[in-house]
Amino acid sequence: MYNDLLNKKTRLAVVGLGYVGLPIALEFARKISVIGFDISEARLEKMRNGIDPGKELDPEAFEGCDIEFTSSLEVLAKATFYIVAVPTPIDNANMPDLKPLLEATTSVGKVLKKGDYVVYESTVYPGCTEEDCVPLLESISWLRFGVDFKVGYSPERINPGDKLHTLTNTVKIVSGCDSESLDLISKIYEMVVQPGVFRASCIKVAEAGKIVENTQRDVNIALMNELSIICSRIGINTYEVLEAAGTKWNFLKFYPGLVGGHCIGVDPYYLVHKAHQLKYHPQIINAGRFVNDSMGGYIGKKIVKNLVRLGKNIMGAKALVMGVTFKEDVSDIRNSKVVDIIRELEEYGISVDVVDPQASPQEVMHEYGIRLSTLPIHLQQYFQCSDQQSTHQTVQTSDQRSTHQPSQPFAQQAINETYDAVVVAVSHKEYKNLPQEFFKSITTDKAVFVDVKGIFRNKIDQMTYWSL
Numbered sequence: 001m002y003n004d005l006l007n008k009k010t011r012l013a014v015v016g017l018g019y020v021g022l023p024i025a026l027e028f029a030r031k032i033s034v035i036g037f038d039i040s041e042a043r044l045e046k047m048r049n050g051i052d053p054g055k056e057l058d059p060e061a062f063e064g065c066d067i068e069f070t071s072s073l074e075v076l077a078k079a080t081f082y083i084v085a086v087p088t089p090i091d092n093a094n095m096p097d098l099k100p101l102l103e104a105t106t107s108v109g110k111v112l113k114k115g116d117y118v119v120y121e122s123t124v125y126p127g128c129t130e131e132d133c134v135p136l137l138e139s140i141s142w143l144r145f146g147v148d149f150k151v152g153y154s155p156e157r158i159n160p161g162d163k164l165h166t167l168t169n170t171v172k173i174v175s176g177c178d179s180e181s182l183d184l185i186s187k188i189y190e191m192v193v194q195p196g197v198f199r200a201s202c203i204k205v206a207e208a209g210k211i212v213e214n215t216q217r218d219v220n221i222a223l224m225n226e227l228s229i230i231c232s233r234i235g236i237n238t239y240e241v242l243e244a245a246g247t248k249w250n251f252l253k254f255y256p257g258l259v260g261g262h263c264i265g266v267d268p269y270y271l272v273h274k275a276h277q278l279k280y281h282p283q284i285i286n287a288g289r290f291v292n293d294s295m296g297g298y299i300g301k302k303i304v305k306n307l308v309r310l311g312k313n314i315m316g317a318k319a320l321v322m323g324v325t326f327k328e329d330v331s332d333i334r335n336s337k338v339v340d341i342i343r344e345l346e347e348y349g350i351s352v353d354v355v356d357p358q359a360s361p362q363e364v365m366h367e368y369g370i371r372l373s374t375l376p377i378h379l380q381q382y383f384q385c386s387d388q389q390s391t392h393q394t395v396q397t398s399d400q401r402s403t404h405q406p407s408q409p410f411a412q413q414a415i416n417e418t419y420d421a422v423v424v425a426v427s428h429k430e431y432k433n434l435p436q437e438f439f440k441s442i443t444t445d446k447a448v449f450v451d452v453k454g455i456f457r458n459k460i461d462q463m464t465y466w467s468l
């Protein structure tokens, strides 16, 4: 199969062209012939025009690629090596929602032929590939696993917004259902992953390897968040404590913050689910999830307490939240914990405006029912010195809209400039160099300044400053 792929006698298909699937599909398409399969025609249409719907890749990434974007099973059937990279979210009860994964598996099962390979890249709990996906592939295709078709698992490590650690320059974990499949799958990935692959001993090890990377991070951030709650009660700054402790050679550098998005805040629940199936109830993983999931509400309450201390009337107080994406310098708003801060403030009767230079107003409205506001033109000067390049995305007037500007009915409104509290919730590059005068110019006399990520530490002395 390897030579047939290289000689373009057969094709590789990527099923699910999102943050993970599209870069992989394009990278392979520089070497071999690729079918990019997705169920969203709207997204496919953008990709056919060289546009990444996730806004991570430049149009040049599509240049020179041998790729056919399709939602047709007839076209999908022309492949022999399938990579599945569809979402694996959780439901409202924090349980794994395998619907997209099983639907994608059904599509592959319908076109599976003798000799084909299927490699899963979606993040799953250990056992999911062999116990949930393989039986479905067998029942739909009427083929025998291990005899007629083979399966592997290779998790993805890309990190949205991270231009340093990419698919091609980061070692990739690879696994197969037997030694022959491990060899072939490794060779195929080595076409595009320059530092090579790590050959895991079996599929479950590769699945667990991925999930523990993110669980470890989640638990460590939870520890920092808990530390931050304690420091706040003591009356000392968490970052100063971490700076001091960080001078020891083996101190791990984690920081407090909101844990949102579709990986770190989600994947530990997959591991918890598997543990429950095996009659073990994880304490540390769940504790980490509890602490991190509570941080939005905690920050909201801290803002309220600070406003009360300043003698503000909470009912009708105004707050501006800057940043709504799940982390800095990305447009992705999925599972953003900033929304927890907004909801907490609103529950107290505080009126909240939200701005974000990177998020799409349509998506924010669709996902959370929140209308993004704009910054009026006379505040542009602050953003020019903060980040020249992003000025036009950040600051808009009614006739100077960003590329994200929605059409009616949710036209954006300018912020009102009399806020009692400003919350810099996401450390977007556009915000990092904003001077104190900017915040003073949009707030009332006595105002609360909340710096979730601590980026304005020692820079704000004319407002009531608080950070995690």
Ligand SMILES: NC(=O)c1ccc[n+]([C@@H]2O[C@H](COP(=O)([O-])OP(=O)(O)OC[C@H]3O[C@@H](n4cnc5c(N)ncnc54)[C@H](O)[C@@H]3O)[C@@H](O)[C@H]2O)c1
Residues within 6 Å of the ligand: 015, 016, 017, 018, 019, 020, 021, 037, 038, 039, 040, 043, 054, 085, 086, 087, 088, 100, 101, 103, 104, 107, 121, 122, 123, 124, 156, 157, 158, 159, 160, 262, 263
């Ligand atoms: N985004 C990341 O940074 C990242 C990093 C590592 C691992 N992962 C994991 O990779 C997987 C994919 O995540 P993502 O962020 O790329 O998701 P995504 O939401 O960006 O994209 C998923 C794509 O799959 C398509 N899709 C959904 N159901 C489908 C189906 N039945 N058939 C074909 N296409 C379908 C969607 O239309 C979309 O284009 C998840 O398991 C995630 O946990 C993500």
